[in-house]
Amino acid sequence: MTTRLFRFEDFRLDAARRELWQGGERLVIPPKVFDCIAYLVEHRDRAVGRDELIAAVWGKADVTDNLLDQVMLRARRALGDTAEQRRFILTMPRFGFSWVAPTEEVAAPGASPVAMPSPALPEAPPLAAAEPAAAAVAVPARQARVRRWPGAVAVLAALVLAAVAAAWLHGRRPADTAVASAAPAALVLPVEVRAEGAFGWVRLGVMDLVAERLRLTGRPVLPSDNVVALTRDRGPWTRGSPAAADLGRVAGASLLIAGEAVLAEGRWRVALRTILGTDNEILVEGQASDVLDAARLASDQLEAALGWSPGSDDPLPGDPALALLLRQVDAALLADQTGVARRLLDGLDPDHRTLPEVRFRHAAVDFRDGDLAAAQAGYEALLGSLSADDAPLLRARVLSGLGNVHLRRGQPAELEALSDQAIGLLAGQPPSAELGRALTGRAIARSTQGDFDAAMEDFARARIVLESVGDRFGLTRVEVNIGILDARRNRYAEALPVLTAAADRLTAFGDFTNELYARVALARARLELLDPAAALAGDERLRELIQNEPSPALRRYASLVRLLVQNANGRLRAGQVMAEALSTDAAAAGDGVMGALAAAMVARAALAQGDAARAAAEAARALQVDWSNEGPLDYARTWRILAVARQQVDAPAEAQATLAALRDWVADRTDGGIRIQLALAEGALAPPAQARTAYEQALALAETRRVPAELIEIADAYLPWLIREGDLARAGVLAGRTAGWAGRDYEAALLQLRLQHALGNLTGWRNALARARTLAGERVVPAELLRAPSPQDRIVSGAPSGA
DSSP: OEEEEETTTTTEEEETTEEEEEETEOOOOOHHHHHHHHHHHHHHOEEEEEEHHHHHHSSSSSOHHHHHHHHHHHHHHHHHHHEEEOOEEEEEEEEEEEEOOOOOOEEEEESOOOOOOOOOOOOOOSSSOOOOOOSSSOOOOSSSOOOOOOHHHHHHHHHHHHHHTTTTGGGGOOOOOOOTTTSSSEEEEOEEOOOOOOOOTTHHHHHHHHHHHHHHHHOOOOOOHHHHHHHHTOOOTTTTHHHHHHHHHHHHHEEEEEEEEEEEEEEEEEEEEEEESSSOOOOEEEEEHHEEEEEHHHHHHHHHHTTOOOOOOOSSOOOHHHHHHHHHHHHHHHOOOOHHHHHHHHHHHHHHHTSHHHHHHHHHHHTTOHHHHHHHHHHHHHHOOOOTOEEEEEEHHHHHHHHHHOOOOOTTHHHOOOOOOHHHHHHHSOOOHHHHHHHHHHHHHHHTTTTTHHEEEEEEEHHHHHHHTTTTHHHHHHHHHHHHHHHTTTTTHHHHHHHHHHHHHHHHHTHHHHHHHHHHHHHHHHTTOOHHHHEEEEEEHHHHHHHSSSHHHHHHHHHHHHHHHHHTTTHHHHHHHHHHHHHHHHHHHTHHHHHHHHHHHHHHHHHHHOOOHHHHHHHHTTSSSSSTTOHHHHHHHHHHHHHHHHHTTTTHHHHHHHHHHHHHHHHOOOHHHHHHHHHHHHHHHHHHHHHHHHHHHHHHHHHHHHOOOHHHHHHHHHHHHHHTTTTHHHHHHHHHHHHGTTTOOOHEEEEEEHHHHHOOOOOHHHHHHHHHHHHHHHHHOOOOGTSSSOGGGGGOOOOOOOO
């Protein structure tokens, strides 16, 4: 048997086995990304229209252009096809795409190539690592356990990891340069290059040089990696165009500078012009035999034309040849071409390779390529040769780089210690991107160790610093972290606008993995604030992001949140399909915890619909795995559901045993949300006097936490109990506290319906029933509430039982 094998450059694509290899390394890419590459390769003899590609890969026509563009962007990144001159996938304006790389098709034996180890890709576990399922419900243990990173904290780590790899590229600025934080930020666009020969690096290299020199004047200038992310596959940029205005708005820049580098008759001409932010176009140019000298001259002329005070000289080495090569290295890294950067560095002579600037870049390339051992060795050796007095800024960068290695390895204590050193070196200096990154790193370390207040202080400081130096990308990631920490501290209303704005900016930056984290946190915050419709409005974007996310663990976690959103909107059939798919995926991956979480969500929905038998079965299945350290509140809730469901199916002895196990687990925990779950379980199983005490205790705890969803959860158990006990006065007070959400949340609407029915208020009952039915979706309104009440049905409020 033979299979079709395609070779192009150092890649080989096995369409039958759905494998893409680069050299001896198998690349891990999302399925749709592979499908698009394979289809273009197989039809390389012609251009492929967008509609044709969508139909071939997705099999339907309702795929958005935005989704296709995201997938093609990821395809180009996987192939390293990020230069201005496309080597593999060429965009055909207003039509589609064309495969342009020389490609050889060969017949290969049916067996796969010799298996190589998969690359060690960083995966942020959504809630936990996989655990084997136990044969029976595991009684929650009280003894101390090795603490893994909770899901939201792992999110914080992933957000930083996505930024650190190239962060040093845009932080080069002498420590004595002042930053005028009140001045508007400037943005230097990639320059257009007109030259014969291997000058592709000039596009980003000159952009980076000009931005750096303008930054030396003390003005905030967007870091180059921000600009690369914002301008990829966009443009052209012309003065006064809507595209330029939109770019300035998204980037937070009021001054946009475009450039052109032209080589003619052995001399370079670099021209710079303002396309946004000045009343009239400012056009300057510099000419020299060396492109960097021409760029420096043009930058100096632009500073003078703008009325800015001139800055100091470049911080790169004085050796012109070495400075030129390091510019090429930096441009390669900005373009995600680590192989090019490594070849340039390896081509230096032995004396140059020992220079700190070269060794630092070599370690950074190792980190970008995932060789953590080599990166750590390089950073540590460099630290041993750098003096804090002579090179404080470079030493701080090395400390941050080494801290990122420890972060990737899940060692927050080491990260915190290294970040402390970096912050100490930069203390008293003007704000810098390096200080912002060091503060962010320490915040991550503290948050992973549970010190959320200290983490929030560091994030707040990092936010101020990054904003003052114009690092919009770094600022956005910090804001996502702040939003997540606000949510972890039950400040959902504060988290909502922060997460919303940050998620939209991440879309513009093309940072889709971190956008997925942000939108997952956003969906959960909206559910906690009892706005399920708003959470559902963002579901399509979540689905698109999940479909193209390369991390299986993150895909499963985000799918779990989508399941919550479906159930909260009464889309029970869709939720069931998602739960089944998630359980199957988790089982195939050996992810016992995610399978347990999916079962816990099904149990919660079943109990809400009155199916106690299924709720008990699913909750018992969920608790076969101890995931208490990963989601302690949901874990406690699942034990409470199991106890209540067993009570409802006439298994009081099992219900009491379950309550005793929950009580034992909660005994040494102080979290208010966990203790609310225990109080609700005790209220459901206790005699009337003790039940009232337990429910009132839950209400008191909710009052301190001020989470709307928790108040509804308590009222959902307590209000029917009060009605059964004849205490309509107290029931009315409780219903009044939840009435504000009855227009958008089904459970809140159902509480109003229960009260109006108990009061025998026909008009109020009709209005409440109409509202509940509008919000119910596929949920079934309890049969006893569908019958119109009569005055004789009115429950007479009496003295509270047990009073």
